[in-house]
Amino acid sequence: MxxxxxxxxxxxxxxxxxxxxxxxxxxxxxxxxxxxxxxxxxxxxxxxxxxxxxxxxxxxxxxxxxxxxxxxxxxxxxxxxxxxxxxxxxxxxxxxxxxxxxxxxxxxxxxxxxxxxxxxxxxxxxxxxxxxxxxxxxxxxxxxxxxxxxxxxxxxxxxxxxxxxxxxxxxGAREHDAAVALVSHTPQVLASVLAGQLLASDPDRVRIAGQGLRDMTRIAGSNVGLWTDILSANAGQVAAVLDEVVAALSRTADALRSGDGREGVAGMLAAGVEGQLLIPGKHGAAPSAYREVTVMLADRPGELGRLFAVASEAEVSVEDVRIEHVLGRPSGLVALFVRPEAGEDLVWALTERGFDVRV
Amino acid sequence: MxxxxxxxxxxxxxxxxxxxxxxxxxxxxxxxxxxxxxxxxxxxxxxxxxxxxxxxxxxxxxxxxxxxxxxxxxxxxxxxxxxxxxxxxxxxxxxxxxxxxxxxxxxxxxxxxxxxxxxxxxxxxxxxxxxxxxxxxxxxxxxxxxxxxxxxxxxxxxxxxxxxxxxxxxxGAREHDAAVALVSHTPQVLASVLAGQLLASDPDRVRIAGQGLRDMTRIAGSNVGLWTDILSANAGQVAAVLDEVVAALSRTADALRSGDGREGVAGMLAAGVEGQLLIPGKHGAAPSAYREVTVMLADRPGELGRLFAVASEAEVSVEDVRIEHVLGRPSGLVALFVRPEAGEDLVWALTERGFDVRV
Structure with missing residues (x-):
């Protein structure tokens, strides 16, 4: 065999x-x-x-x-x-x-x-x-x-x-642990701590939350027992990264309170822009590689299917799709990501077939 | 008029x-x-x-x-x-x-x-x-x-x-400012500080980053000048929330270092799970309201369109779509979210039409 x-x-x-x-x-x-x-x-x-x-x-x-x-x-x-x-x-x-x-x-x-x-x-x-x-x-x-x-x-x-x-x-095992402390374990702690802050706050404040907070707390829903285990097993490396994050956050809070800390705040934000570019993955690394075509769909079953059928007929390959959600329900707003040169064809085909393409 | x-x-x-x-x-x-x-x-x-x-x-x-x-x-x-x-x-x-x-x-x-x-x-x-x-x-x-x-x-x-x-x-204006400090301005600072940490690290460490880090740093790409302005204008409220976040992160780092801090770590994670449930929006509040049907698409133009056409023919309304990305490119793995009762119909229709539906 x-x-x-x-x-x-x-x-x-x-x-x-x-x-x-x-x-x-x-x-x-x-x-x-x-x-x-x-x-x-x-x-x-x-x-x-x-x-x-x-x-x-x-x-x-x-x-x-x-x-x-x-x-x-x-x-x-x-x-x-x-x-x-x-x-x-x-x-x-x-x-x-x-x-x-x-x-x-x-x-x-x-x-x-x-x-x-x-x-x-x-x-x-x-x-x-x-x-x-x-x-x-x-x-x-x-x-x-x-x-x-x-x-x-x-x-x-x-x-x-x-x-x-x-x-x-x-x-190496130690190098692996340092890497996951940075790219996985510390993000988990930040998401959980941020989501935990919401508990103590007035519920009306959370009501106006947008996609940013949702992204920043998505992984806060992870399994508590498993993650207690993971963080405890990598305690030293995670604590070391947390120390650096705490120092950077404290510097930012101090700069904000000083009344004269715009430079410090701007530097922190600029480092974030630069750091984000290092992350592999299409959305992180090259958000502008595709043309975004946005369509407001009617609230009827099958509309999404019809949308894709038109793209397919127009021989436009959709590379990515995002559906935004507002007020706890899909907004009907669909963003299709296509190669820049195919954008006009898609807009034309969708408009011709009665879709509400947004500029 | x-x-x-x-x-x-x-x-x-x-x-x-x-x-x-x-x-x-x-x-x-x-x-x-x-x-x-x-x-x-x-x-x-x-x-x-x-x-x-x-x-x-x-x-x-x-x-x-x-x-x-x-x-x-x-x-x-x-x-x-x-x-x-x-x-x-x-x-x-x-x-x-x-x-x-x-x-x-x-x-x-x-x-x-x-x-x-x-x-x-x-x-x-x-x-x-x-x-x-x-x-x-x-x-x-x-x-x-x-x-x-x-x-x-x-x-x-x-x-x-x-x-x-x-x-x-x-x-009220003050209540608004406290709310956005919590749900928008502090998440922005956390995303920027986390992304900024990547700059100082070995690039190989960032290579193994997954969707969690991408989500946690997406908003780090925001406009530096505008956000310096926003944070400076709401300095007091943002600094107050940052102080609370710093205190919670420091407690977590201390618990990790104490070697006997599993309870503290577990409590922090559990508060995060509970806090996340307060956030409005489908993915945050009720991730299990839909059945997820996952399909591995062939790497050919129009496959996504064909997928939706089959769903449409089967009269299954797709409520949401996610395409995962790995190693900087779309993985071909598409998750369709449908009402639980429609899940079997969709799996059947897709399988019948030759799609690679994953269990």
Whole structure:
């Protein structure tokens, strides 16, 4: 039997939450025999029903073990798996690497078979019920081999990542933790703290909130237990970034109070403009690469479909779509993003077909 | 000649930036005679060309003057307009109310004709070139009448708001400023400070950033001069909110460093979850009201159009669309949000037509 992934045996996924079950689904898609374990039988049943794999039996011998449990448990689970499957490659999916890997080794995991991992994917939901076959498609998946990691085990980890449709990126565990403290963990704290401020305020004040506040608090809805774990496991790195943010915010507050701090405020804002340009992703890096065509849709079923049908007939490829929401409902205002040279064709086609194209 | 808006005369818009030119466009749509002024002749020409109004002549007598200039200039411009047009209602569109109105009165504006205003709308772009007829449609527009404001002038301000397609909300100037400090000005500072942190970091760290960081820094791209003005004009209220945010962030950093601070971290995260639920808007308030159907599109022009055509044929009304972006390009992964009862129909129709619907 051929094995296009090259993994050469079953993969055991321990932990059938959002990431574990999604890894199982992606590996099944790639034709891999996936074994599942979860301390919670209900979660396990949901993952099996979803097609993420089968329940591991006593005779099953995995070539690779993926530990997809919260950071506070991952060290022990990796150590146990190391003892149970003495030849298997061991990896995990937790979002903190240095403390988790050190904990695993301290508890007896074999460092020569251990390669840390962290797929850069997630959703605002958690649990096997939120799992998707495509969750990892085209995502970066950081791998943090140890100095002791055997080359064949590093290769197995790369095969796992590719089999799941993701792109492997190698970096050191400490470097990874510093990076996620900056780009993921600190943003989470800022979103949660900002959203928390709303609790103490007059509800009428929140009523006039716009898209800015919604964007800035979207991730505040994340799972409290999981994020307590993540932040605690990366405590030092996160606290260091928070210190810098606190210093910058305090400088801004002081500048505002001084009555003579326009330069300080302007400098803070200008650094933000410059910093934002460093972020990968179309909206962050090059918002002006596309022409935006805005259409006010009638509030009838199927209008959005009709809109796209006209674009399609006009042979205009829509690169992106945004629907704005105001007062808690879709505004009917749809922004289509197309290549600049196609903008006029689209405006013409839509106008001709009676759409309310806004200038 | 009938005047459906009831304003009963021309409206002079002073300042042809994003908001001023959009007000002009919306009033022209409502059939109002709009006079435009701008210190910058190029900006004025763009606004006139866009159809936002005509250049004010010596004999033109406005019934209402809308001052749409930055906060640092608005007081003087309101005072000048008060002296020039001794019967006109005076309003503005600046995002800070107490200091601007006090400045206007100190410089001689007639308080009986003065009604502060702030449309809750904006874009990441600025200038007349970014103006849109629909920018104010369905938006809240805060009006802050003074104790001295004459009732007929308050009514005129309401007519202006309605003529622009927005919804008037009355509140006190100080209450407005406290509200925007919380829901708009502090989020702007947090986004800018967070984005600014990226400048000092290793570029490789930013490479693994995901949607969370993009959301948290989207508004960091805003206009530096305008926002320096806004924050400076609302300095006291913004500094007060920043102090609270700094205190909460410092408590979190301390809890992380204490090694025994899980409760503090969990409490901060839980407050964020609760606070987020207070924010109006579909995604913030009720993310689970719709069924999400995810489709991986082939990278061919028109696929998005074909997708919508199938939904339309299946008589499924798509309530929202999101396209994810990874590694700086659209991933091909499209999430359609539909009413829960329509989800199965859509999955069936798309699968039947060969679309790659993901579980």
């Amino acid at each position: 051929t094995d296009p992934t090259g993994i050469g045996g079953p993969v055991l996924v321990i932990g059938s939450g959002l990431i574990g079950a999604s890894v199982g689904l992606a590996l099944r898609r790639a034709g891999v025999d996936v074994l599942l374990r979860d301390a919670d039988p209900d979660n396990l049943a949901v993952a099996v029903d979803a097609g993420a794999g089968r329940i591991a039996g006593p005779g099953d011998l995995p070539a690779l073990v993926v530990v997809a449990v919260p950071p506070s448990l991952a060290g022990q689970v990796l150590a146990d798996a190391s003892a149970e499957f003495v030849d298997a490659t061991l990896t995990d999916t937790t979002s903190v690497k240095e403390s988790v890997l050190a904990d695993a080794i301290a508890r007896g995991a074999d460092p020569t078979r251990l390669v840390g991992g962290h797929p850069m994917a997630g959703r605002e939901v958690s649990g096997a019920a939120g799992a998707r076959t495509d969750l990892l498609d085209d995502r970066l998946w950081v791998l943090t081999p140890l100095a002791e990691s055997g080359i064949e085990h590093v290769r197995q980890a790369h095969r796992l990542v590719s089999a799941c449709g993701a792109y492997p990126v190698e970096m | 009938t005047d459906p808006t009831g304003i009963g005369g021309p409206v002079l818009v002073i300042g042809s930036g994003l908001i001023g030119a959009s007000v002009g466009l919306a009033l022209r749509r409502a059939g109002v005679d709009v006079l435009l002024r701008d210190a910058d002749p190029d900006n004025l020409a763009v606004a006139v060309d866009a159809g936002a109004g005509r250049i004010a002549g010596p004999g033109d007598l406005p019934a209402l003057v809308v001052v749409a200039v930055p906060p640092s200039l608005a007081g003087q411009v309101l005072a000048d307009a008060s002296a020039e047009f001794v019967d006109a209602t005076l309003t503005d569109t600046t995002s800070v109310k107490e200091s601007v109105l006090a400045d206007a009165i100190a410089r001689g504006a007639d308080p009986t004709r003065l009604v502060g205003g702030h449309p809750m709308a904006g874009r990441e772009v600025s200038g007349a070139a970014g103006a849109r007829t629909d920018l104010l449609d369905d938006r809240l527009w805060v009006l802050t009448p003074l104790a001295e404001s004459g009732i007929e002038h308050v009514r005129q301000a309401h007519r202006l708001v309605s003529a622009c397609g927005a919804y008037p909300v009355e509140m």
